[in-house]
Structures are given as C-alpha cells and as structure tokens.
Amino acid sequence: MSVHAAVDLGASSGRVMTVRIDGDRLDLTETHRFANRPVRVGGTLHWDVLALYRGVLDGLGRAGRVDSIGIDSWAVDYGLLDASGRLIGNPVHYRDERTAGIMERVSAELGAGTLYQVGGLQFLPFNTIYQLLADPLLDRAETLLLIPDLLAYWLTGSVGAEVTNASTTGLYDVRAGSWAHDLADRLGLPSRILPALRPPGAPAGTLRADVAAEAGLPGATPVTAVASHDTASAVAAVPATGGRFAYISSGTWSLVGLELPRPVLTEESRLANFTNEGGLDGTIRYLRNVMGLWILQECLRAWGESDLPALLAAAGRARPFEAVIDPDDPAFLPPGDMPARIADFCARTGQRPPTGRAEAVRTVLEGLALAYRRTLRDAVRLSGQQVDVVHVVGGGARNAPLCQMTADATGLPVVAGPVEAAALGNALVQARAQGVVSDIRALVRHSERLVTYEPRGDRAAWDAAEMRLAELTAELPPD
Ligand code: ADP
Numbered sequence: 001m002s003v004h005a006a007v008d009l010g011a012s013s014g015r016v017m018t019v020r021i022d023g024d025r026l027d028l029t030e031t032h033r034f035a036n037r038p039v040r041v042g043g044t045l046h047w048d049v050l051a052l053y054r055g056v057l058d059g060l061g062r063a064g065r066v067d068s069i070g071i072d073s074w075a076v077d078y079g080l081l082d083a084s085g086r087l088i089g090n091p092v093h094y095r096d097e098r099t100a101g102i103m104e105r106v107s108a109e110l111g112a113g114t115l116y117q118v119g120g121l122q123f124l125p126f127n128t129i130y131q132l133l134a135d136p137l138l139d140r141a142e143t144l145l146l147i148p149d150l151l152a153y154w155l156t157g158s159v160g161a162e163v164t165n166a167s168t169t170g171l172y173d174v175r176a177g178s179w180a181h182d183l184a185d186r187l188g189l190p191s192r193i194l195p196a197l198r199p200p201g202a203p204a205g206t207l208r209a210d211v212a213a214e215a216g217l218p219g220a221t222p223v224t225a226v227a228s229h230d231t232a233s234a235v236a237a238v239p240a241t242g243g244r245f246a247y248i249s250s251g252t253w254s255l256v257g258l259e260l261p262r263p264v265l266t267e268e269s270r271l272a273n274f275t276n277e278g279g280l281d282g283t284i285r286y287l288r289n290v291m292g293l294w295i296l297q298e299c300l301r302a303w304g305e306s307d308l309p310a311l312l313a314a315a316g317r318a319r320p321f322e323a324v325i326d327p328d329d330p331a332f333l334p335p336g337d338m339p340a341r342i343a344d345f346c347a348r349t350g351q352r353p354p355t356g357r358a359e360a361v362r363t364v365l366e367g368l369a370l371a372y373r374r375t376l377r378d379a380v381r382l383s384g385q386q387v388d389v390v391h392v393v394g395g396g397a398r399n400a401p402l403c404q405m406t407a408d409a410t411g412l413p414v415v416a417g418p419v420e421a422a423a424l425g426n427a428l429v430q431a432r433a434q435g436v437v438s439d440i441r442a443l444v445r446h447s448e449r450l451v452t453y454e455p456r457g458d459r460a461a462w463d464a465a466e467m468r469l470a471e472l473t474a475e476l477p478p479d
C-alpha cells in the first residue's frame with residue numbers, strides 16, 4: 001500500500017486529498033478544503049498566495065505521514081524570486097486587467113504565426129508571456145516560478161519548472177520541448193529567470209526540516225513534480241479506453257479537446273485558436289479554453305445564492321433557448337456582475353434577456369453546450385482524430401443538466417467523472433513514479449463511479465441554436 005498527498009489548487013478552492021493505493025484499490029479522502037479568494041489591492045487583483053500556502057500546510061499536517069506529496073494548480077500565474085530566493089511582490093491573478101492590449105501588440109510586432117509556431121498556444125490575454133511584459137518587478141527578478149513550483153519551493157527549497165505548466169507560458173517551445181530562449185530574447189524578457197525544466201514524475205526535493213516541523217510531518221518526505229498544470233493532471237486521470245475520446249475538464253474553466261501524440265500548428269488551427277499544451281508522457285493537450293462554470297459562479301455571487309443544485313434543477317425545467325449566448329465573449333472574462341453582462345450580451349445581439357434566474361442559468365448551460373459542440377467538431381476536423389465518447393471530469397461532472405445537454409448537443413455519449421480528476425492524476429503520477437501503479441487510466445476506470453449520459457432529443461434544436469448564435473454574433477463589432 002502507498003499513501004500520497006495531492007495538493008490541488010483550483011481558481012475557486014484549494015484542497016489537499018489523501019490518496020491510498022492498495023493493488024487495484026484506490027481510496028480518495030478530502031483531507032482539507034479551503035476557499036481561494038482573490039484580493040484586490042491598490043487596483044490590482046492578486047492571489048492570496050500565503051493563505052494558499054497556509055491551507056497547504058494545514059492540509060499536509062492533517063494528512064500526516066505520506067509516501068510523497070505533489071502539487072498542481074491553475075496555469076500561467078507565477079511568483080518572482082530575487083537573488084536571495086525571496087518572493088518579490090504578490091502573484092497577480094490572471095483575470096487582472098494589467099495585460100490589456102499587450103497580446104495584440106506582441107502579435108502585431110512578432111507576428112501571431114511566429115508565436116504560434118513556437119508555443120502553439122491559444123491566444124489568451126493572460127498567458128504568462130503577456131503578464132511578464134506588464135510586470136514592473138521583472139528587473140529585480142532572478143527566478144520565475146509558476147504557482148505549483150513556487151509552493152513546492154517553499155516546501156523543499158528546490159527550484160524547477162515542471163513541463164506541463166511551463167507549456168502554458170508562451171515561452172516554451174512545444175516542438176523542441178525546451179524553453180524558447182530566442183523568443184524570450186526577442187521580447188526583451190530575461191532568460192535567466194527560467195529554471196531548469198523537470199518532467200512529471202521527476203523528484204522535486206524533500207520537505208525542509210523546519211517546514212516539516214511546522215506542519216507536524218516527518219522531515220525529508222519526498223515531493224514529486226506531478227503534471228503540475230491542473231488540467232494536465234485531470235486529463236491524465238480521464239478514465240478512457242483507447243484513443244478515440246474527447247474530454248472536457250470542467251471547473252471554473254471548461255478545457256475542451258483531445259489528447260494527441262504531437263502538436264497541430266497549422267494556420268487553420270491558429271485561426272481556430274486551439275492550444276497545444278504539454279501532457280503526461282510527452283502527449284499534447286489539444287484544446288480550447290471555454291469560459292466555463294465561471295459565468296455561473298459569478299451569477300451565484302451576484303445573486304447572493306448558494307444553492308446550486310436547486311438552481312440547476314430549476315434550469316432543467318426552464319424553457320429551452322430563450323436566448324443564446326457565446327460564453328467566450330471577452331465581456332465574461334473579468335469578475336463582475338455576470339447577470340447584467342448576460343443581459344447586455346442579449347441586448348447587443350437583439351435578443352430578449354432571460355426572464356428569471358432559472359432561465360439565465362439555462363441560457364449559460366446551453367451556451368456552454370453549444371461552445372463544447374463547436375469546439376469538439378473543430379478539434380476533430382483540425383487534428384483528424386475521430387472520437388466516440390466525451391469524458392467530463394472535474395466539478396462540472398456533477399452538473400447533470402449540463403452533461404445531458406453536452407450529450408444532446410454533440411450527439412455523443414458523455415461519461416461523467418471523476419469529479420476530483422486533477423487530484424487523482426496528481427496522486428497517481430506520484431504513485432507511478434514510485435513504481436506502485438502502471439496504468440493510471442485503468443485504475444481510475446475500475447475504481448471511480450462514472451455516470452453515462454446518452455444523447456437524446458432533438459439535434460435539430462441544437463443545430464438551429466448554433467446557427468442563430470452564429471448569425472447574431474456575426475453582426476457584433478470586433479473586440
Ligand atoms: P476549479 O478547480 O476550477 O476551481 P472545480 O473542479 O472544483 O473547479 O469545479 C467547481 C465547479 O463545480 C463549480 O463552479 C460548480 O459549478 C460545480 N459544482 C460543484 N458542486 C456541484 C454540485 N453539487 N452540483 C453541480 N455542480 C457542482
């Protein structure tokens with residue numbers, strides 16, 4: 001038997017899970033969950049990174065003796081260390097607006113095609129590369145650490161850049177599998193701050209004695225570099241058989257796509273704005289970020305509503321297609337009054353806004369299902385890889401109406417679960433590194449409860465909704 005602590009930090013909450021593996025038995029316990037509440041200070045939106053670290057220490061303390069520890073989190077964000085290894089400033093949240101206009105400027109100067117040929121990334125305004133160009137602290141920095149690497153550094157004193165997360169920066173050469181030093185030079189970004197890369201499964205140091213003492217843990221517990229981008233950990237734990245599957249890693253974001261052996265860097269792929277991020281064992285996560293359940297989270301916040309299951313049940317009964325929205329409209333990216341933004345989107349496109357909360361939630365779910373349908377169709381077309389099934393993992397796997405709509409809209413069966421895919425992928429990469437597990441997906445498949453949604457109903461209604469949205473948004477002014 002082996003026991004692993006998986007630290008999984010999501011945009012909405014952080015958790016420390018204790019995962020026990022005994023032969024083909026897998027037991028997952030939520031040892032600690034804590035809110036992840038960003039803080040605006042002096043006009044800038046930050047992550048409260050010390051509160052997150054506190055949550056990690058508390059969780060590890062509760063987990064007790066484990067064979068190893070791994071950390072994953074959302075991508076792109078980072079802390080900078082000075083020459084003495086101290087954090088300079090507080091990490092900034094990717095939803096902060098400091099990068100406004102930078103992506104457009106860099107694309108114009110270097111050519112969007114050049115950027116895509118190197119990094120292969122979806123053009124998102126918060127990619128690390130654009131954040132660094134907006135960062136006034138860069139001159140004083142000696143080391144850049146992405147969030148999981150920063151927390152691992154605080155636990156161990158060891159510095160490194162885990163590959164799956166490095167692949168989300170825009171400074172990683174997806175074909176060469178190395179940092180893109182030339183690109184950094186051309187952008188005037190200092191290459192010295194990029195630490196040595198380490199692949200998932202590699203050692204990332206051992207717990208410092210003082211940290212272990214504070215957390216009440218045995219010293220020298222190994223920390224493993226897992227697939228530290230949460231989406232990479234989640235995809236590693238998708239309970240698929242064979243290769244003909246698509247996935248939706250469904251949480252704050254919906255990451256919608258395929259697993260491929262090599263990147264797709266064609267012009268068509270760039271124009272469709274697909275990303276090629278690094279996955280476990282050299283795979284490529286060919287996907288698009290769809291705005292995701294963030295829109296719903298922000299609606300609940302605006303309404304002061306906390307009973308999501310009741311709202312989803314009501315949305316399931318509401319009238320279909322009162323309005324159609326594009327969840328990827330940039331208006332939905334920053335925090336704010338999401339119900340008002342939905343109403344505004346409807347006004348801009350000449351539609352009547354949804355009439356109540358249940359209707360608004362239904363509009364969001366239908367908008368997401370339409371975006372999934374479009375994205376999966378594009379992914380298949382651009383990569384040539386066929387799919388027979390869509391796996392939904394993450395918190396959104398609990399959203400039954402959305403899973404059913406996804407099956408209906410795509411015409412494919414949806415297999416929902418596991419909810420804690422990222423934590424499982426995290427723990428199972430640790431276990432595999434210790435020789436305890438060989439086939440991660442088979443173990444997840446045999447031990448987790450999965451729910452299948454068969455496509456039903458009228459595909460013509462989804463065809464019509466997609467066409468209606470395309471017509472309505474064709475008239476929108478460009479961003
Ligand atoms: P992240 O790690 O990105 O913060 P999670 O994977 O934890 O996200 O998923 C969070 C989402 O899961 C929430 O936004 C919510 O929509 C969904 N969710 C959580 N609990 C439930 C539930 N009981 N029913 C339906 N959806 C749920």
Ligand code: LRH
Pocket residue numbers: 010011073074075076094229230231251252253255289
């Ligand atoms: C999901 C996620 C996603 C990134 C975003 C910043 O949590 O890691 O894959 O694009 O956060």
